Amino acid sequence: MPARRKVREIMVPVTSYPRVHEDASLHEVVDLLRESTPPEKGAWHGYQSVLVYDRRGALVGLLTLRGLLKLVRLRHLDRDLRVLGVSWGAYYWQRYRETRGLRVRDIMRPVRAVTVRADDTVLRAALIMLWRHFNSLPVVDDGHVVGMVRLLDVFWVLGELLEADEE
Amino acid sequence: MTGTLRVKDFMVGLEHYPTVGAGATVLEAVVALRQSFRRVGGVWYGPQLLVVLDEGGRPAGLLTLRALLHAVGIKDLCADVWFRSEAWSWYALRQLRPGSTMRVRDVMRPVDAVTVHPDDPPEEAALRMLDHGVSHLPVMAGNGVVGILRVIDLLPYIESLL
Numbered sequence: 527m528p529a530r531r532k533v534r535e536i537m538v539p540v541t542s543y544p545r546v547h548e549d550a551s552l553h554e555v556v557d558l559l560r561e562s563t564p565p566e567k568g569a570w571h572g573y574q575s576v577l578v579y580d581r582r583g584a585l586v587g588l589l590t591l592r593g594l595l596k597l598v599r600l601r602h603l604d605r606d607l608r609v610l611g612v613s614w615g616a617y618y619w620q621r622y623r624e625t626r627g628l629r630v631r632d633i634m635r636p637v638r639a640v641t642v643r644a645d646d647t648v649l650r651a652a653l654i655m656l657w658r659h660f661n662s663l664p665v666v667d668d669g670h671v672v673g674m675v676r677l678l679d680v681f682w683v684l685g686e687l688l689e690a691d692e693e
Numbered sequence: 694m695t696g697t698l699r700v701k702d703f704m705v706g707l708e709h710y711p712t713v714g715a716g717a718t719v720l721e722a723v724v725a726l727r728q729s730f731r732r733v734g735g736v737w738y739g740p741q742l743l744v745v746l747d748e749g750g751r752p753a754g755l756l757t758l759r760a761l762l763h764a765v766g767i768k769d770l771c772a773d774v775w776f777r778s779e780a781w782s783w784y785a786l787r788q789l790r791p792g793s794t795m796r797v798r799d800v801m802r803p804v805d806a807v808t809v810h811p812d813d814p815p816e817e818a819a820l821r822m823l824d825h826g827v828s829h830l831p832v833m834a835g836n837g838v839v840g841i842l843r844v845i846d847l848l849p850y851i852e853s854l855l
Contacts, residue, residue, distance in 0.1 A: 538736055556852045559845065568709035569740040570731075571845065591844045592828070594851050598819040601854050628855070656762060659826075678730070678737050681758050685727040688720055688765060 531683050533651050534644040537665045537673030540585070545577040548586055548631040552597075555589055555630060571678065575662045577671075578634045585671045587634030588664065596633070641666045642675065652680045700818050701811035703847055704832045704840035707752065710744045715753050715798040719764045722756055722797050742829050742841065745801045752838040754801030755829060764800040808833040809842060815850040818842055 544558045555576055562573040578587035640658055642651045644667035651663060655677055665673040711729040713722045722743055730739035743761075745754035807825045809818045811834050818830055822844060832840040 542734075542736065552855050553852060556848055556855075560848060568705040569711075569742070569841070570738050571741050571843075572736070572738045574845070591848075595819055595823060595844050595847070597851060597854055598816060599823055602816060602820060652762060656759070676737075677758055677762075678739060678741070681723075681762060682727060682730060682737055684762065684765070685723045688723055689727075 531648045532644065533642050533646045533648060533665050533675050534667070534673070536648060536679045536683050537644070537675045538679070540577070540665075540671055540673050543577050543674050544573055545579055546589070546630055548578050548580050548629065548634070550630045552594065552628055552630065552633075555594070559591065573662075574676070575674075577664075577674070578630050578637070585637050585664070587631070587637050588662065589630055589634045590661065592661075593633045593635065597628075637664050637671060641671070643667065644672055648680055648683045651675050652684060655680065698815060698850065699811060700809050700813045700815060700832055700842055701840070703815055703818075703850065704811070704842045705846060706840050707744060707838055710740055710742060710841060712744045712746050713756065713797055715745050715747050715796070715801070717797045719761065719795045719797060719800060723761055723765070726756075726758065726761065741843075744838075744841070745797050745804075752804050752831065754798070754804050755831060755841075756797060756801045757829060760800060760802065764795060802827075804831050804838055805833065807831075810834065811839060815847055819847055819850070 544562050546554055546558060558576050559573065574592075575588050575590040577585055578589055580586045640654060640660065641664045642654060644665050654663060655661065662674050662676045664671045665675055711725055713725045717725075726740070726743050730737050732738075741758040743756040744752050745756055747753040807821060807827060807830060809821060809830050809832055811832050821830060822828065828844050830842045831838045832842055
């Protein structure tokens with residue numbers, strides 16, 4: 527019954543979610559995101575984030591599409607400053623050069639920042655996503671991340687509920 | 694390499710998106726969007742956007758998955774159910790219903806609110822997404838929408854900056 531659905535029942539198991547190492551290059555993330563979206567369907571969305579693991583295999587963060595998009599701003603800022611001939615433009619240029627070597631760990635969202643519990647209701651997950659403007663949340667059970675819940679998963683269940691209510 | 698690429702090279706054609714009429718209820722929109730979801734290997738895939746059409750069949754607005762969740766009143770429930778263990782109470786269910794009978798035209802983002810042109814550089818589009826906090830931009834040529842641009846469509850451009 528949809529009204530009792532728990533996050534555990536709708537989450538994507540952590541083992542099926544795309545993952546990278548925290549020292550991986552951002553190119554690897556781009557490749558992963560590209561592979562995880564079915565190419566034959568133009569408007570489809572699959573995953574909008576990847577999980578980030580450290581050297582010991584512990585889950586440490588989440589790298590989102592939006593996080594990647596923010597890199598465009600950094601590059602834009604740098605170019606504008608050079609065009610303006612601002613004296614400290616060199617400083618930003620240096621920063622930009624460093625950016626080119628950015629690793630996953632530099633722009634990820636720490637995994638412990640916001641999570642839901644596996645036994646939380648789907649509604650609770652929906653509220654957190656709407657409040658915090660996140661598209662995916664790590665699901666924690668007994669201190670371990672066991673899955674990811676996406677806005678798409680939440681929407682599916684809430685839609686089920688609304689449609690059932692209508693009948 | 695990507696210096697000469699334009700928005701039109703990244704966008705997804707309008708015909709790939711599910712549509713809903715502006716006069717439909719939010720509930721009907723929820724049904725329409727869910728129908729376009731597919732399950733592959735136990736995981737749901739689908740578009741995160743409905744294109745709203747006016748009476749003449751022209752694109753009038755965008756309705757994102759997130760906007761639909763807002764519209765059915767889920768966010769308004771926070772104060773009532775946030776601390777309850779029985780979050781899915783019948784009370785909550787009844788609260789969801791008024792929102793679901795609202796019309797799509799009352800909750801959609803008008804199509805011309807934030808747009809890009811097919812010949813705009815991808816950087817322009819990316820900055821507009823960041824400035825306006827949106828993940829989808831209608832691509833407008835003249836008065837018509839020719840496609841939709843998402844963050845994920847810009848991946849090849851973002852990669853060229855790395």
